[in-house]
Amino acid sequence: MSVIEQDGNASLLLIDGVYKISTNSDLLTLKRSDGSEYGESNFYSYTHVEPSGDGYVAVLEFADGRIDLRWFDGMGTLQTYTDADTVESYVEREAEIGIDLNGDGVLSGSGVNEGVVKQIDGASLQWTASGYTVTINGVTTSVLDGSGSQVVLSDTFEMVNLVRQDSGSDKTEYLAIGRDAVSGDYQVFIYDQFASQIELIGPLPESVLQAYEILDGIDFNADGLIGRGLDAREGVTSDLSGHWGNEGAIYGTAGADDIVIPDVLPEGTNSSNSGVDIFGGAGDDIIVGGNGENYFIGGAGDDTLMGQEDSDSNQDQEAYYDARGNGATQAPDIRTEQNGDVVIFDDTGDLYRLNLTGSDFNWVEDLSLADGLDEGRDTLVNVDVVFVLNGQGEFGITYNQETGEYFYKSPHELFVEVEDEDWGKEAEVAGTTASEIIDVETIPQLADFTESNWIDVEGGNGDDTLFGHAGGNYMEGGRGDDTLDGRGGYDTAAFSLFDLENYTPFLNFEDLGDGKLTITKDGTAVMTVELNADGTGTVTDLRPGTENLGTDTLIGIQVVKIEGTVDWLKISITDEGGYQVSGTTIAEISTAPENGYMDGTQSADTLIVSEENGFDPQVFDENSDIWLWGGGGDDTLVGHVGSNWFEGGAGDDFIDGVADSQWDSAYYGSATPSAFDQFWDAEGSTYVFDYRIEDNGSITVFVNNQDLYNLSLEGVGWVNDLWAADGDNGRDTVVNVNHVSIDGPFGAQMQVEFDAERGYDVWGSNVPSDIYAESDDFGFDAVFGTNDADFINVADFAADIDVSDTSTVWVEGRGGDDWLVGHAGANYLFGGAGNDMMDGAGGDDTAVYQTRYYDGPVTAPEVNVFVNGSTVTIGTTFYGDLYNIILNDVISLDGVGDNPQEASDALTAGNAVSSAFESNYDVDTFAVAVDAGQTYVIRGQGDDSTGQGADPIVRGITGEFDGYVGDWFNKVDNAGEYIEFTPNVTGTVYVSVESYFAMTGDYTLEVLPQGVAAPAKTVEVPRDYISAVTVQDVGYDDIWEGTDAVINTEFFEFSIDNGSGEANVSIDRTDTGYDIMVNGAKQDDVMFA
Incomplete structure (x- = not known):
């Protein structure tokens, strides 16, 4: 001692x-x-x-x-x-x-x-003599400002809080929050679980931080409240409609409100399908939008408007500013100030000043009181577009952070915007305040538009003539006496009765038998509509004053749509030549032989397939199919003698397939599929979607530990929704229904069929926690993966299924980037979602792809196949390209293992490696020999020299089986961020890296003893290249199948189903190349080079 x-x-x-x-x-x-x-x-x-x-x-x-x-x-x-x-x-x-x-x-x-500001599990924020530091999982690092200097405690700035945010099972971030005592603004310093400072946000106004508190449910500023507390949420009201009650208007009070859209919408309906207009009213409001479309109207006061940055499907997040009533005779226009601010003005003077260039937030300031309303200075977060309207038109403005440019939708010049969506191109064309002719077929930006593309065409205030194209057109003339010519396709003429003063459903119609329909608003006639079977007609606005839209002439129009503020009417012509009217409160009925259906409203509907409702029993016989959608409310749905497909929607519905009918199926799904994410996060990225049989003989379908539905199809049966979080908790009564289909998480489905003699048969895409194989009573052998990245080798399941040379096995990867390997017999390889590697191994093997979408034409998909050399493109006329297939591709395999057991030994101390992240979320692990007590500098950076670079971030320095091997610290110098690592052992440690933002690309990584300026050499990690068929999902459907590499596989099958029919394309390998078959008939071939 x-x-x-x-x-x-x-x-x-x-x-x-x-x-x-x-x-x-x-x-x-x-x-x-x-x-x-x-x-x-x-x-x-x-x-x-x-x-x-x-x-x-x-x-x-x-x-x-x-x-x-x-x-x-x-x-x-x-x-x-x-x-x-x-x-x-x-x-x-x-x-x-x-x-x-x-x-x-x-x-x-x-x-x-020195002292501690905040200590939480595994982390602490403290001040020291040199400044603030954070300690996370034993690693301490300095809190750095935007210039890279350590943040220090002063009379004007102090750190006030440290919080932890978990985003899924594998991602944790720590947020250190500081406050400027002079401005009251906050800064947020964000760290990952390895104590790397990954982002600095701010300065942020306190109201923005409070909005984030509401969004995330975390008290960031340590004042003991979420936002401004529950009292600020009192008094918020709504007028909601739609099938799920998640559309319409939401209103604040005359005071300072915290308006939280997810709290106002019915439970489980805060999805991409929601769309609301939000009125803040007077007072300094904080408005937090939902996951769908949010249209913010802050009203009087200094408001904070927060859209959802990760809203489902990137729905619109727009703010509206209303200068109507200021007496303007000209539409709004803009000018840009020297300081970069934008001023919107009209002939009465300056209206608004704004700046949308900020990365954290933006602002809009009201400059005029001529309209009688002081809208103050609003702060905008994740709001895409600002619209300013006066009595003569509206001006739209947005800012592109990537290009550093403003973009405008001006009423003074023709506006053309083309968007490439997953399902194909769409366009919007808008005219000016003058009378003009707009022909979309003469606009250069739309030259490649086909029948499968959709165009919105708007006129302005003049007497306009609008021409559509051969595809679908949505045409709105605006003010003036306009001519709307659809020119072909499925075309809609639209008329807006939007009324900021009246946010209630106010539309209805009267048929006086004179060949016209009279449209009423709150009982007062406001429009007449005449629509003929040939697509001609007229629409006349009856209202007096400046809001009158004139009289429009219709040519080639199939539908007239009248849009109110929170409701709508849709008018078309039946095959018999009569008017068919549907809307927010009026069920839609189609009696077309090839597309019969009944679509209910948000209210309680009675939908019966009968001759009285236009269904000819000679046409709708036992060989016909009909869809019935109930929508919201407690509906009654009654089918016919053919096959009936029911979807009751929200509410307690009564569903009757009628006796002696063919096939009657009821469908159940989620208004908000993202509700299942909580199970993904809690259970380590795994869903277990399964069922059990109860003592009373009923069946309960569940995901993990949450029961979803309980059902019985015997006699007078039921389907009871047990989980409200996905949009409904109704109990349906079902009679004469022999099949129920239930949508589960991540595209999984459960099928329950009942036969009085055989009892129940339950099947479907269960999603287990582990890979498993099964053989059913019909000799069908299958192996199923999980939603993780799985490696499945059929040969490993010989104890469960037949893997002999004569057997056929279905191999399904489901979610994740999977590697599927078949067996010596025949294999059907279905990768599912993700970027998959599929190897048929032996036998005659087939790669399977499925496209499902349920809108568009009412006939089976019209398939297009284009061959360009060895590249095949499969698409449909309506939805455009769906798959690209390269039949002679060469791909690179992952060159570095993901864990210590598969680590590369290419990286040695004193040197560097050049490698790549070949896929999203790719982790590369290197085995490095080190000496105890020697400090090493570990630094990585993206390499753009040969293409796309991807910066690596160190995710761990461990022993072979994890464990502590020394101290490591995050540091920053002029060259960027690096790791300073001092091992406590002499031997091999394992350095794991992953790319920032899950990017693919090249990088270099070096491990240098402290004091060594540069690596002695850079070793390039060799990559394996193999020949493969590459299949890329480029279309819009229910499951994105990613980009797959397929080897040792002879056949490729593509199934395309739009709900009205199915089309099939197969690509079959021959001795000389590939044959391309469409619905069983050969269309083309590709010959080997």
């Missing part, structure tokens, strides 16, 4: 090579945060120790003479420490720690300059 130091109230000892603390009553061992002991070392030594609070503070001296201060708890376990520096730099802290560091007999310094 050696006594190192025994001055003061504790002694520091070295016993059997291990540092220990001795007091009057205890003998404690100094331990790292992971529990390993501090032992004697040539690279450092402990020199002093004293009690501090409930624990101890010790001085650690390095071999170069620098020291740091380390705090231990009462059990001797490390809690936090400072950066290493000279003794002189710490002299002023002698009085604080009670240790004479320089041996001059004086404890210098008397102020307390």
